[in-house]
Amino acid sequence: MPQPVCVPCRRFYLCEKNEFNWEEGAPDSPEFGMGKRPQPEEFDFLDAYREVLKKWEAGWHSYKLWTGDKWKCPECETEIIIGAPVEPWAIRHDPDYAEKVARADPQIRVNDC
Numbered sequence: 001m002p003q004p005v006c007v008p009c010r011r012f013y014l015c016e017k018n019e020f021n022w023e024e025g026a027p028d029s030p031e032f033g034m035g036k037r038p039q040p041e042e043f044d045f046l047d048a049y050r051e052v053l054k055k056w057e058a059g060w061h062s063y064k065l066w067t068g069d070k071w072k073c074p075e076c077e078t079e080i081i082i083g084a085p086v087e088p089w090a091i092r093h094d095p096d097y098a099e100k101v102a103r104a105d106p107q108i109r110v111n112d113c
């Protein structure tokens with residue numbers, strides 16, 4: 001497989017880090033779920049949007065632990081994660097989930113289901 005391509009920049013992404021650990025979140029209740037994410041265009045000020053987004057993200061919990069490769073476009077510095085395995089490294093109901101998360105020290109959580 002060739003390197004990923006940044007379409008707007010027409011550049012190849014460069015691999016920044018292998019085994020980049022990250023979490024997938026799940027909403028605590030349906031009010032935080034799919035389609036409920038605050039959108040920046042709903043706010044007049046970026047600070048107001050960020051404050052609402054921070055409260056919204058507090059309504060999520062760690063659900064799955066993944067690892068992948070982090071790539072970065074040398075032009076626009078957009079970062080992507082690819083190369084994730086078919087199955088997550090751990091899932092919340094695993095008895096040792098908390099230990100695995102602590103050991104993996106995930107760098108980001110994706111709250112987007």
Ligand SMILES: [Zn+2]
Pocket residue numbers: 006007008009010011073074075076077078
């Ligand atoms: Zn780019």
